[in-house]
Amino acid sequence: MIDHLKVPRQMAQNAIQRTRKLGIVDDSFSIQNDAEYVLIPLIAGAVPEMEYPIVKAQGRPSRRKYQPMDTHGAFDVIGHIAITKIRNRVKAESLAQSLIKSNKSISTVYLDTGIQGEYRIRDLELLAGTDNPVAMYRENGVAMTVDVRKVYFSPRLATERMLVSKDVKDGEEILDMFAGIGPFSLNIARWHSCTVHAVDSNPDATFYMQQSIQLNRLAGIVIPHNADVEAALSELKGFHRIIMNLPHDSFRYIDIALEHLDQGGILHYYEILDIEKLEQRMEELRSRKMDLLQKRVVHGYSSRESMFALWLRKA
Numbered sequence: 001m002i003d004h005l006k007v008p009r010q011m012a013q014n015a016i017q018r019t020r021k022l023g024i025v026d027d028s029f030s031i032q033n034d035a036e037y038v039l040i041p042l043i044a045g046a047v048p049e050m051e052y053p054i055v056k057a058q059g060r061p062s063r064r065k066y067q068p069m070d071t072h073g074a075f076d077v078i079g080h081i082a083i084t085k086i087r088n089r090v091k092a093e094s095l096a097q098s099l100i101k102s103n104k105s106i107s108t109v110y111l112d113t114g115i116q117g118e119y120r121i122r123d124l125e126l127l128a129g130t131d132n133p134v135a136m137y138r139e140n141g142v143a144m145t146v147d148v149r150k151v152y153f154s155p156r157l158a159t160e161r162m163l164v165s166k167d168v169k170d171g172e173e174i175l176d177m178f179a180g181i182g183p184f185s186l187n188i189a190r191w192h193s194c195t196v197h198a199v200d201s202n203p204d205a206t207f208y209m210q211q212s213i214q215l216n217r218l219a220g221i222v223i224p225h226n227a228d229v230e231a232a233l234s235e236l237k238g239f240h241r242i243i244m245n246l247p248h249d250s251f252r253y254i255d256i257a258l259e260h261l262d263q264g265g266i267l268h269y270y271e272i273l274d275i276e277k278l279e280q281r282m283e284e285l286r287s288r289k290m291d292l293l294q295k296r297v298v299h300g301y302s303s304r305e306s307m308f309a310l311w312l313r314k315a
């Protein structure tokens with residue numbers, strides 16, 4: 001049984017729009033309706049300040065399986081900013097113009113020409129609209145602010161972050177090793193009374209994380225650490241759960257991560273792999289006494305590679 005917002009049918013359209021805007025609809029379940037009421041499935045712990053009651057009801061799994069957002073789209077949207085990677089210049093400019101004309105909420109369109117360096121920062125070129133890289137963004141009921149020129153951020157992980165947050169129990173001590181502006185940390189602490197240590201070496205990432213912490217009514221605590229993860233870990237002890245989201249380089253840090261994971265603790269491990277490399281990686285993780293709980297594609301990356309989520313438990 002999961003929480004649903006119970007709304008009279010005649011008010012349903014408005015309520016669906018409002019709950020979607022708040023980012024609290026659980027899209028892994030369908031919206032249900034009968035002659036009088038519509039039931040909108042809510043993500044765990046969501047308490048919308050709305051005039052309708054929250055009721056428990058059997059969730060009806062959506063026929064759309066858990067889908068990363070925008071995987072097949074030609075652009076990502078972060079607040080008022082659209083970012084495209086289309087290589088053909090004419091097509092990219094035409095998309096940018098049509099986005100600005102047809103979508104009132106988009107006022108900036110950038111072309112992403114590549115991700116650079118340790119901080120994984122995008123090279124962005126203005127295609128249309130105003131050059132304003134600081135966005136306000138909302139997912140799963142969490143507000144964030146980010147300068148997309150100074151900090152890595154991808155909205156494509158919104159569903160993954162919701163799934164991780166749903167798996168957390170109150171009271172956990174959690175480490176988010178490559179936290180960026182802290183979207184995993186914030187998605188967790190928004191709904192759970194737990195402590196999340198959020199580490200990132202990019203000072204701008206930590207700055208926007210601190211701003212985003214202020215924007216939300218958190219049930220738990222996020223503690224930002226602006227440091228290299230190895231330095232930060234020298235001062236931190238064991239964790240119930242660790243998130244490793246450095247998809248090109250996560251494995252380099254696996255041993256230090258496992259040293260800091262309690263027995264029975266959960267590891268959310270992300271890496272860009274092809275199928276052969278995936279098999280090898282799972283073998284390497286098994287040999288470190290990690291039991292596989294879940295293996296999923298988060299999104300496609302190239303013709304052969306995808307970003308995989310491996311959820312593992314330390315035996």
Ligand code: SAM
Pocket residue numbers: 118119120152153154157177178179180181182183184199200201202205227228229230245246247
């Ligand atoms: N988890 C975030 C998210 O979902 O948006 C951001 C992940 S981003 C792919 C990786 C982040 O790791 C970047 O913000 C980068 O600055 C940080 N990073 C890279 N190497 C690091 C290191 N050795 N120690 C701490 N942070 C690091």
